[in-house]
Each structure stands twice: as C-alpha cells, then as structure tokens.
Amino acid sequence: MKALERVGLTALRRIDPETAHGLALKALNAGLGPRGGAVTSDRLRTHLAGMELPNPVGLAAGFDKNATALHALAKTGFGFLEVGAATPRPQPGNPKPRLFRLSQDGAAINRFGFNNDGMEAIAERLAKRPKGTVIGLNLGANKDSTDKAQDFATVLARCGAEVDFATVNVSSPNTEKLRDLQGKAALAALLDGVMQARAALTNPIPVFLKIAPDLTVDEIAEVAEVANAARIAGIIATNTTLDRDGLHGPHRAEAGGLSGQPLFEKSTRVLAQLSTLTDLPIIGVGGVGSAEQAYQKIRAGASAVQLYTALVYSGLSLVGNIAKGLDQLLARDGFANVAEAVRSGRSDWL
Template sequence: MTPALASALMPLMRFLDAETAHGLALKALSLGLAGSSAPDRHASLATTVMGLRFANPLGLAAGFDKDAAAILPLLRLGFGFMEAGTVAPLGQPGNPKPRLFRLTEDQAVINRMGFNNKGVAPYLERLKALPRPLPGIFGANIGVNKEGGDPVRDYPALYTALAPYADYVTINISSPNTPGLRDLQGEEKLAEILGAMPARTVPFLVKLAPDLSDAALPGILDVCMAHGVSGVIISNTTIARPASLRSAHATEAGGLSGPPLFERSTAVLREAYQHAAGRLIFIGVGGISTAEHAYRKIRAGASLVQLYTGFAYGGPALVPRLLDGLAALLARDGFTSIEQAVGTAA
C-alpha cells in the first residue's frame, strides 16, 4: 500500500471513536501497511542539528506512538525523525475514557490521555530489538508516573536507561493531563531536575507548554542553558480555548492541539529564539498541517519541526507533500539549505 492510498482510506476511520481509530491506525502502521516514502527527496532539506544528521527537518511528535510499537514503519513514511512516548517508569492506564476527542470542524484534537503507557521495560526491549542503523533519527520522550512519581529520581533513571538506544532524549514536563507536571516548569523545580541528570551521552531536550507567561519564559530558558540542555521543544498542547473553536467538543477538558494552537505556539517559539538563539536549538510543534506552517515555524527559529494532529488528519501522504512544499518555499526565497532559513523572521 502507498502512503496516498493509506491516506485515502483514513476517512473510514471517522466512523470509529477517536481512540479506537488511533489504535487501529497504529496497528496498521506497525504492520507496514502504509507504505514508504524517501526521507531524502530534497538535498536542500538535509540538516545537521545537535551533531545529528537529519535527512529532512520534519518529525513525528511524541504521543502518536507511546510505546515504541511502530518506530521503523513510521520513519519509513519519510520523516526525518520521530519521538516515541511519553514513557514512564511503570505502566499505567491513564485517565478514564473517553479521553480523546476530534474537533473535526477545527481540524483539531483535545486529549486528556494521562500518560497511558506500558512502562519503560517493554519500551526498552522494543528499542533493543530494532535493526540498526535506523532510517531516521529517533528520540525517546520520558515522563513520570501519576502515582508515586519522583521527578528528581525518575527523569535521570529513564535517561540513563534509554540513552544508549536513542539519538536524543526529551523530558516532558508540560503535559496538562498529569496533575502537578506543569509545575515542574518553574525555575527552581526545573533546576533541581536538571541538576540531577547524569553526564550527557546523547543530546537532551526539554518540552515546554505554550501557556507559559511571557515573563516566565526567559528564566526557564536560562535554567536550561545553565544545565547543559541541548534544545527545547515548543510546544505541547494548550489548555486555552480560542473563541474561534466551532466543534461541540470544544469544552472538553484536556490539551488542545492542531491549527488553533499554531499562532500561540509560534509566538512562544519566536520569543524563545530571540532570547537564546545560538545557545539552544528549537523544535517547533503545534498546528502544522501545511508546508507554509512548517516554513513559518522554521523562520520563527525552529531548526526542526514536528507533526501530530496534522498527521492524524492528513495521513501518510501528508509527509512527502510537506517536504515537497517546504523545498519549493526555500527555493522561492533563494535559500539553498534549510539552515539558511532558520530564524529569518524572528
């Protein structure tokens, strides 16, 4: 099956509830039923970030493949990189269902999954079993359990366990669906966690929320820089509800993702780049569904970008379409490499 055919069949999934459809899509992907696409289709999109060579800057965000069940098939869709997780030390069921909602009129999603995952042990076994080298860059996204979690203990332990099998590791301190997690973004608590991290063997990133105040962002970035963080992912989902939302599910509790998040997440990205350009790298995520969206993130300061909701709606065919469009935008503006465009509108 080709990516285009897989995407053409996706409307049939709309007859299922969102979480069931997601599970079936992930199963089909794990079986390789979505086909493949070349990640290196445009030389201008290749880039080196954090010492790692990416065939292109387009990645799949954490949350789509929580348990590292489909890393190879997902990378084979043409992504330059992907993150699996968020994985916690112990398996946990997450929040009660229903907890995933399509806002079809807004091309958006609200989730309150609550870090449902099977735990680090089976996740690690899947990583160990993967054939190397992988066809793209792989990042492990880590978090803490809702019950009994200790961030100062658990983040360093997870990094130590997973770093030998990942190209980079991201700590998730910004999901709105685990009580108290976003409090870890405070300068004092974040410094305590980062100060406990072991010596870096692979790059280490922090994922932030879009709901941080403008006043809080510089201090958080300063803490990251002081503790050897390689980069920051901006952003996670938002608890805000823009007035433009039309779906009946707009009032559901949880994190909102998709196009309604784009402007705020891009504004936070631009502010972060202005504060820490050259000292931190940035991955832009939030609302990307077109090549123009990806390009705006890059020009706002992102060296790399990630999809989640756009991929859930657009399917595998979206990946080559975005890459072709991004290469055309670079050529239009006289750039011969993606690196030349980073931050040019910041």
C-alpha cells in the same frame, strides 16, 4: 492524498478516536503506510544538536507511545521520530474517553495521562529499532510518583543507550502538578538530575526540554535562563494548550490539551520569543499541517519541526508532501539549506 488513504481516513473518523488510532498503528505495521523512506535533498539535510537529519520534519511524541511501529514509521518520510512518553512503571493513564476530535477546527483534545507500557518494555523495543533512523524518546513521570523529577532521570538511565536523543516533558497538562516543574528552581533541579544521568551514559545523547505554550513572557524568560545554564541540547516549543478560544463543536470544552491548527499561532509566537533569549536550537511544534506552516516555524526560529494531529486529518502522505514543499519554498527564497532560513522571519511573530 491517495484514494486508498482517503478511504481509510474516512472510515477511521467514523469510530472512536482512540480505537481509530490503535487501528492506524496496526495498519502501518501491516504495510499499509507510505514506504518510500525519508525525503531528502541538499537543502533539506539538517544538522541538529549533533544529529544529522535527512530532513527537518519529525514525528512528535504521542503518536507511537510504546515504540511499536518504529520500522513502519521509518519508511513514511520523516526526518526523525520521537516516541513515548515513557514512565518508569507502566500505567493505564486517565479514564476513557480521553481523546476527542474537533474536525471543524482541525484539532484534537487529549487527556491521556502518560498511558504507556513502561520503560522496560519500551527499552526492549527500542533495542530492535531500525538502523539509520534518528529516534528520540519522550521522558515522563508516573502519576503516583513521590519524586517526579527523579522519574525523568530514571527513564533516561534505562533507555538512553537505545535512542539518539531524549526529551524532558514537563509540559503535559494531563498529569497533576507536572507543569509545576517548569518553575525556575524546580526545573533547574530536575534538569541537573537528568544531565547527571546523561553523563553516566556510555554515549551521552542530546537532551531537549519540551515546554508549554501557556507560559507568560516572564516564565518563558526563566525557562530560557535555566535551559542555557543546564547546557541541554535544545528546546521543543510547544506542547498542547489549555486555551479554548474560538473552538467549535460538541467537544470544545473537554478537559485536556488542545493540539492542531488552533495552536499554530500561539506556539509559533512562543517559539519566536524563545529564540530571542537563547541560541539553543529549537524544534517547533503545534499546528503544523502544511509545508508553508513548517516554513513559518523555521523562519520564526525553529531548526526543525514536528507534527502529529495533522496526520489525523491528512494521513501520513502529508509527511512527504511537507518535506517536498519545504524544499521548494527554500529554493524559491534562495536559501541553500534549512539553517539559512532559521529566524529569517522572526520579526513577523514578535
């Protein structure tokens, strides 16, 4: 980690987390982040649902909710970016404070509640996106919506032309009754509406489904069954957890979704199990903070990974470090590319 980045992170951790996040985005846009572009090599280049990625290390949704830092983020080393979640109408989200650091655990708890500027403002920013960067949009539903399932299709219809992929997010724990949409019948109906909206796009894009890590074995099987039938492009496993086992510090009991290091094992086990139930590509998320952890996700069944919370503690230089380290791990084990390593260590997680 560079000295300037270390000083900046230390300063940011001394102030309110949400304020610090806003300042971090401003610093990025002022040119204070990494500027080398995507790290790549023959081993790292990844084919994912028809998309060509320079490397399989992506930015998870939530970091750039409103697509305000796309040009700066495109230079930080990521192989792809996901912004949002976007809802049809702007909404403020839940009352503050709603973001808490758990520094001792390398974790965070948030209960944002899909705070965002709404699909119209976000679509306008996406229309000015940097060229040559794979960018996706996380689709959400308004808290007060009477038809949350329709909201996902509405956002896709408005923003789909401006992105390379979209993610149906029914797994955030911070919008009341949202996770109810993961049930078999509700999820099938929701995905049917989204896929109809996708079909109406001039250039139909890949649609992913983001699931919770708190599903039972039977619920994971149902999700896989519905996803296979809906012909979506892939699954993102997983969102944040409601689990609080083994946490430390004064904020450990705060309501919301837990992300970061404590989520790594739980999310990776869900990922591995899911990979036995579907041939759809899976993006592994949850506790990725090193090249070794990214590699474990891939060997458990992920075709690509995403991170977010680790950036709070290690800064954006982590992105390039993970990509370069992953390249070395693949070479060490004799893999010519990422695809060869996918599922190669799945049995360790089952």
